[in-house]
Amino acid sequence: MHYKLNFLCVKFSSSKHYKQNLEPLLLEEIFEKVRHMITTEKDLNMLRKSKLIGYFILKKKLFIMTKILNQHFASLEEKTFLLVCFFIDRFRKKNTIGITKSVYLTYKYAKIEISLDKWHLLVKRKIPILFSSFNFSVYSHLNEYNFIYFLDTLPFKFKHVVFFCTEIQQKLKKIYTRNNLVHKYHLKKHFNQSQMSSITSVLEKDIILIQGPPGTGKTRTISGIISLVINQMNFIFYEKKLHMNNFFQIPLKQKNKVIISAIANTATDENVFRSFMGFCFHRINIIFNLYKIIRVGPNYHFLVDHVSFDNLVFVYASEYDSCIKFWKNKEVIKKSQKKLFKKGLLFYTTVACINHSFFKKKYFFEILVLDEAAQAIEINNLMCVKNISKKLVMVGDVQQLPAFVFSKHSAFFGYDVSLFKRLQLQKYAICFLEIQYRMHPQISSFPARKFYKNGIKDSVLSDSENLYFLRCFSPFNFFDVSDSLENAHLKNEFSWCNLDEIRVINLFIQLLKYTHQKFNAQSFGIISGYEGQVDEIQNYFCNEKISKEKKTNTIDSFQGKEKDFIIFSCVRSRFKSGIGFLSDCRRINVAFTRAKKYFWCIGNSTSLSKNPTWKEILSDSKRRLKFFLIRKPFERSSRRLLFWSTKDEEIYSFDGKREKDVNYSLLNYLSFFFGKKYVI
Structure with a gap:
């Protein structure tokens, strides 16, 4: 397959132009992963040992059943590419690419699809088979590839920003709430000025970019956005130029849902932990009821186990279904999953899991918050937005590490550039968090001057x-x-x-x-x-x-x-x-x-x-x-x-070799100045 790599454009004229620019970079990234997988077979320590159980041909496809014999089985998942090595004898081996179709964790069995022309190697049942320990998901890359071809399914307001890097002018100039003064008081009490402007911008724009340098309270700002959005769900007052310049209110029949997503599980769990601490606005304790906060996806922290989607499904099924063995009834589980998604209000998940089938259904999602948006490639950012959100908030820092890309060629041509970074290069409006609470001023002085052009201020608490x-x-x-x-x-x-x-x-x-x-x-x-x-x-x-x-x-x-x-x-x-x-x-x-x-x-x-x-x-x-x-x-x-000076060096001139003696003399020297006696 031949393709030509081009530098990632800053603006795009159409979806066809976007596809022609992104598709070669995506293919190069996939091929580089395949090349890396092939190189791992040279090291036998990087291979999984397995035993051939059987094989069969179905619909002109060859499947093999194997049993993994070493400890690397836990990392094997369904729909992943892997390298299969057939050792014919001591000096000869044949390699082929396989795809895992089924994985049975209990018995450590795996069903793998390989090329049909390798069937003659399976006649000998005792032939050793090894798999490369490096593998990657086919499902995620297929979603990325399909998204490039169906880019037109994006809402018009998002597609306009992606192509032209400009914001659509809003017809509604201002948005008011019935408790505006109370909300303003709470914002001033819990947030600084830059955080306040970032939170309130959610009410005025559809796509918001928030750049938060280290220690400036990105997670806290996200919690403020969530609390403000939930408070707006009951009634929203719009100001519209009529003959009388009056206000009219639009009641929301169904409470909209909020999705908080991040690249890594640690960042997602950190947002969940912050939700446990509460939110700043009054009358918001309703979200702490059961089934309101849901953590979707695997590999979560054990402290959020009680709000994980899988566990809440079983809890809901046991409470509202009379079936005793509900965990064996798939219909009961699916029914509980649907009801749980309807009851949920805050959904915390990763970017990889946001393509869950339930997110694709037509639920009322008010806003999507993407944490660590600068660490994801542009395709992953846009896949999260597809048909699930009215508003998009991207929180990140372009001065920190970008997304990891295997292919050096793709990275050279800009494949690792996030949508956050591309919009920033085109002078898109960005809310900047300017007060940091983490670092000591002596530590933050150089990063603030070098990387943020003195835009960061030190808090008194730092x-x-x-x-x-x-x-x-x-x-x-x-x-x-x-x-x-x-x-x-x-x-x-x-x-x-x-x-x-x-x-x-x-x-x-x-x-x-x-x-x-x-x-x-x-x-x-x-x-x-x-x-x-x-x-x-x-x-x-x-x-x-x-x-x-x-x-x-x-x-x-x-x-x-x-x-x-x-x-x-x-x-x-x-x-x-x-x-x-x-x-x-x-x-x-x-x-x-x-x-x-x-x-x-x-x-x-x-x-x-x-x-x-x-x-x-x-x-x-x-x-x-x-x-x-x-x-x-x-x-x-x-x-x-x-020592402070050369005179102090004359007082303490011990050059012993034993660590205990050195520490003893050192502490005696310190006791001379601090007036303390140390005993070892």
Whole structure:
């Protein structure tokens, strides 16, 4: 199949133009996943071992029944592409692409459709069969491909914005509520000015874009939008220019529903947690009745289990149906699902699950809120809007990491650009949240200046006290480990690790334990740009609480999370090899904005200074006297960080090797200044 890749257009003249531009990029992404799946079969550790149970031919299609023999079966799902390897003998094997038709979790059986020309390989029943552990869903890509061809089914107001990036002028100028003054009081009490303007814009526009930098309260703003929309469901007053300039009211016969969606399950669950805390407007406790809040989709947090769709269906069926064995009756379950969707008011789900068959039915959906809208490709954004919503609210931050795309060619031509980003490039009106409540001002100063053009203001609540008045315990520090050396990871040859930086991290953790009595592992996190470094850190701290509580992760996986104390390991130290994807400003922004009180960065300044952004970071840290040198032996350098001046270094000059003796002398030195006695 031949196709030509073109750069993603900013504007489109018609649906045909949109299809011609997006279709090749989507096909390239699918083919790249297939290529990646084929390369995994070279590593036998990346393959699932299976046993052939039987095979049959039905309607000119060949199906095989297999039993998975290793632990990777849990990740196998229906309607997924996978690579099937037939080992004829020790030196010969045949590969083909298969699609899972049925998966039986209880017996670990799977029915897979393969090419009919491979039937002669199945005559020998004892032939070993292996499957690649990497697979991807066919269903999601089919929905994306079909959506490109049926783009005309979008409502006109959404299609106009997608094609021309301009908003349709509203005929109704203003919208009033009967309790306008009360609502205004509640908004001022619970939200700042930028959040208020973002919430009230929902009443004036059909498509709203809200950009929320880290810590500015995106989730809280979403809860404010939900509460305002629910309050508007009873009566809405429109101002229309008539002869008398009077008001008329339109009662809503049926309460409309609200969908809150996000890319990741963690973000969706976070919105559910926020709904449990309540909403700001009065007379809104009605939504806390049973069946009003529903979490649709799998892989949810155990704390939202009581509002999950599957569990609520069984609860509803047991209360309103006399059938004893209702879980075996499919008609009872389907009937309960339909009634539950009619009763539900707030539906929380992911973008992947929003194409559920129940969402496609003609229910009254008032508004669709897309959280993390800048992290989804444009097709996924538009598929959520299709025939299910009157209004669309997209909340995100274009300065953070975009959607992950397998194909480098598709990413180069703009396939990873979200609809949020494309509309922003065309000067579409965006509500900006400008007050951040998360980071200490010393941490937020550089991201606010570099990535947001000084558009972020620090709240009074974001300021906090230091651990001690020692110079190395300030909220932001950069530690230059110029003697460190990066190496290729043994298990993952495409990733990097730096054992010297791990040693320095260990010394810092020991210092925190002995000098900070309130050190809590739950509020501590270690991030890195490479999975190899994360694996080495977890192995190094295998007996520590930090590793057990899974507080170590990559930058990409840590997006959307926060910790009081963050240590960032840069890893790269070779001057000639470069710094890889650490040069991405969006990845740097995510790394710097995860910490609330303390952010310590460990890296090689010589290698990092080749990048302009990192050069600004280094010069900024030197200007603020937050730049410290770490030389071998690292134990001596880490202790020297505790001193204020050269005179203090004369008082404490111990260079012992045993860790217990070093800590004992260190604490005695500290007790000289703090007047405390430490006993080990």
